[in-house]
Amino acid sequence: MSFQRIQEKLKILADAAKYDVSCSSSGSKRANTNKGLGDATGMGICHSYTEDGRCVSLLKILLTNHCIFDCAYCVTRKSNDVKRAAFKVQEVVDLTINFYRRNYIEGLFLSSGIFKSADYTMERLVAVAKKLRKEENFNGYIHLKSIPGASDELMREAGLYADRLSVNIEIPTEAGLKKLAPDKNRADFIKPMVKVKNEIIQYKAEKKIIKSTPKFAPAGQSTQMIIGASGENDFQIMQTSNYFYNNYQLKRVYYSGYVPISYDERLPQIGSAVPMLRENRLYQTDWLMRFYGFDVSEILNEQHQNLDLDVDPKLSWALRNLHEFPVDVNSADQRMLARIPGLGMKSVYKIINARRYRRLNWEHLKKIGVALNRARYFMVCDSNLFEKRDLTPEKIKGLILQNSTSKYQNTLSNQLSLFG
Amino acid sequence: MKNLIYDGTFDGFLTAVFCVFEQGLSSATLQNEFAQQPGLFSDNETIYTDETKANRVWKGLKLKLSPQGSYQLYAAFLSEQEGVEALLLDYIQYTFSQNKRVDKDYSHPSILKIAQIAKSVGREKHRMEAFVRFRLTKDQLYFATIEPDFNVLPLIEKHFKRRYADQKWVIYDLKRKYGLFYNLDRVEVITMDLPENFIATNTDDSFFAAEEFEFQKLWQDYFKATNIASRKNMKLHLRHVPKRYWKYLSEKQPN
Numbered sequence: 001m002s003f004q005r006i007q008e009k010l011k012i013l014a015d016a017a018k019y020d021v022s023c024s025s026s027g028s029k030r031a032n033t034n035k036g037l038g039d040a041t042g043m044g045i046c047h048s049y050t051e052d053g054r055c056v057s058l059l060k061i062l063l064t065n066h067c068i069f070d071c072a073y074c075v076t077r078k079s080n081d082v083k084r085a086a087f088k089v090q091e092v093v094d095l096t097i098n099f100y101r102r103n104y105i106e107g108l109f110l111s112s113g114i115f116k117s118a119d120y121t122m123e124r125l126v127a128v129a130k131k132l133r134k135e136e137n138f139n140g141y142i143h144l145k146s147i148p149g150a151s152d153e154l155m156r157e158a159g160l161y162a163d164r165l166s167v168n169i170e171i172p173t174e175a176g177l178k179k180l181a182p183d184k185n186r187a188d189f190i191k192p193m194v195k196v197k198n199e200i201i202q203y204k205a206e207k208k209i210i211k212s213t214p215k216f217a218p219a220g221q222s223t224q225m226i227i228g229a230s231g232e233n234d235f236q237i238m239q240t241s242n243y244f245y246n247n248y249q250l251k252r253v254y255y256s257g258y259v260p261i262s263y264d265e266r267l268p269q270i271g272s273a274v275p276m277l278r279e280n281r282l283y284q285t286d287w288l289m290r291f292y293g294f295d296v297s298e299i300l301n302e303q304h305q306n307l308d309l310d311v312d313p314k315l316s317w318a319l320r321n322l323h324e325f326p327v328d329v330n331s332a333d334q335r336m337l338a339r340i341p342g343l344g345m346k347s348v349y350k351i352i353n354a355r356r357y358r359r360l361n362w363e364h365l366k367k368i369g370v371a372l373n374r375a376r377y378f379m380v381c382d383s384n385l386f387e388k389r390d391l392t393p394e395k396i397k398g399l400i401l402q403n404s405t406s407k408y409q410n411t412l413s414n415q416l417s418l419f420g
Numbered sequence: 421m422k423n424l425i426y427d428g429t430f431d432g433f434l435t436a437v438f439c440v441f442e443q444g445l446s447s448a449t450l451q452n453e454f455a456q457q458p459g460l461f462s463d464n465e466t467i468y469t470d471e472t473k474a475n476r477v478w479k480g481l482k483l484k485l486s487p488q489g490s491y492q493l494y495a496a497f498l499s500e501q502e503g504v505e506a507l508l509l510d511y512i513q514y515t516f517s518q519n520k521r522v523d524k525d526y527s528h529p530s531i532l533k534i535a536q537i538a539k540s541v542g543r544e545k546h547r548m549e550a551f552v553r554f555r556l557t558k559d560q561l562y563f564a565t566i567e568p569d570f571n572v573l574p575l576i577e578k579h580f581k582r583r584y585a586d587q588k589w590v591i592y593d594l595k596r597k598y599g600l601f602y603n604l605d606r607v608e609v610i611t612m613d614l615p616e617n618f619i620a621t622n623t624d625d626s627f628f629a630a631e632e633f634e635f636q637k638l639w640q641d642y643f644k645a646t647n648i649a650s651r652k653n654m655k656l657h658l659r660h661v662p663k664r665y666w667k668y669l670s671e672k673q674p675n
Contacts, residue, residue: 010641032582035604037587046550048551048661095638098635101584103584357527358527
């Protein structure tokens with residue numbers, strides 16, 4: 001392959017693909033067969049990190065940035081004056097294999113602008129995956145984008161070669177989508193998602209009976225929403241997220257703070273800050289939903305439509321529900337332990353294991369790694385020293401903020417002064 | 421107090437542990453012969469590695485520990501940290517003294533400490549699985565050098581063998597002067613005489629294949645293109661990729 005030509009294409013098509021935040025490479029269980037290349041059984045591996053601190057796990061590129069759509073939020077939109085390029089199928093295969101052999105990556109994340117039609121585009125994505133699996137005996141991770149509106153037949157084939165499929169709903173509400181991407185509609189996004197979901201269920205059921213049933217998208221489906229482009233509040237965003245988790249059995253929903261790329265007046269202008277703190281709080285909420293046993297309505301509801309920026313969502317929930325505390329760490333069940341601010345699930349499991357041997361005191365908890373500056377207002381342990389004062393939520397919040405420094409200090413003081 | 425000197429291997433260490441129990445020593449120190457400080461202790465005894473004894477201890481431990489517990493024990497040993505032998509001995513003595521499984525008793529100081537050391541070793545193992553950068557040599561061998569903080573080669577062997585089953589590769593630990601060589605069939609432990617002036621990260625075209633430099637360049641370009649400048653966060657970047665690893669990462673080399 002011609003080095004210069006590839007180099008040029010790679011620069012353009014990697015740059016255009018970088019706004020897709022998913023870089024997950026775990027959860028696939030695809031083992032190396034017949035002494036082939038690659039193995040995707042373990043946990044995901046981040047082979048490097050960009051200067052913005054994001055993981056580089058997959059070769060994340062577009063097949064092409066030619067696109068027939070004109071979505072305002074997208075850098076590849078038809079009306080945008082950018083350099084265009086397109087990879088050939090074989091070029092993507094060669095790049096993937098050579099990067100993988102050098103231990104640069106876990107696999108490929110292939111997306112694309114939509115050229116000609118949905119099926120025409122999807123066909124080419126599938127061709128890359130098929131070639132990697134069939135001709136190169138490649139067992140690394142492959143993440144393909146489901147092109148909105150692609151046919152069921154193509155989606156079924158895609159699932160046979162890919163580990164993960166994803167389709168980005170991008171805008172959390174239908175009204176927002178109408179405003180920013182008038183030629184797209186949500187039904188087109190949902191169609192491939194439903195097909196893949198049903199196939200996953202069916203293949204799993206068959207696998208229970210016939211062991212040789214091939215894998216179908218073993219790492220499941222994911223989607224992504226842009227945050228801060230179309231005026232939704234956190235309540236709306238998490239409702240949508242919850243809806244997709246429940247109805248389409250997604251593995252992940254990603255939240256991507258909008259990076260201004262256009263002078264379109266419907267959008268935040270170039271130069272305005274990326275809402276990174278808000279994005280972080282949304283991910284924390286997502287984790288609370290998926291791993292900590294919270295229902296989304298406990299954290300966000302009609303009364304609380306936006307997440308606090310200065311404290312994390314679990315602390316914020318605890319301050320609103322002081323009647324549930326203090327929790328006795330030596331006797332409480334896992335559910336309540338997980339609700340104590342400052343306790344992660346790892347600490348929860350350590351506590352449950354450790355307290356079988358002896359009653360735990362502050363010293364034990366500190367060594368285990370509990371963030372006591374937050375946790376101590378919400379728990380009692382084997383000690384007489386506990387918070388006896390009758391503190392109000394405001395008072396507790398004040399004490400916690402006083403005794404801690406947030407990595408977002410600068411962002412916070414800027415954002416607060418806007419309202420101050 | 422008796423000081424048992426072993427040969428630095430895990431079997432050697434286990435043999436020494438066997439002697440502690442066999443001789444009913446209430447207090448003893450175990451010392452790697454390479455880390456030995458002569459004259460500090462009066463009552464030295466050299467332990468000769470005995471596989472049978474080592475296996476007996478290891479088998480006994482496996483019965484008393486969860487699989488995770490015995491892995492942590494081994495990983496902590498590979499940390500080569502000063503004083504780790506004393507912690508391991510305490511851990512092992514405590515394990516054998518109790519009837520029930522104790523490897524999750526995180527309120528016991530040695531158990532917690534070993535779990536923490538094992539965690540750092542595990543982190544280093546994972547980093548090596550991520551940061552190894554193979555470079556293709558003229559004789560079609562994928563070659564990488566590392567200098568990990570802990571002796572993690574034994575821990576990463578399986579991962580690389582499974583993954584790169586159809587290519588010959590070498591991962592060489594420059595610090596400990598030994599490496600792993602996979603010859604398409606099995607993994608061998610090797611030592612190499614590297615040239616005096618060998619610089620691990622140098623891109624020397626007498627040694628590496630011509631296309632190697634093109635792929636390094638493509639990877640560097642990719643790394644740059646995938647960054648979002650308006651989200652720059654160097655503090656986070658450095659936490660994930662500490663500077664001491666940079667010299668091995670192709671994407672971190674100046675052009």
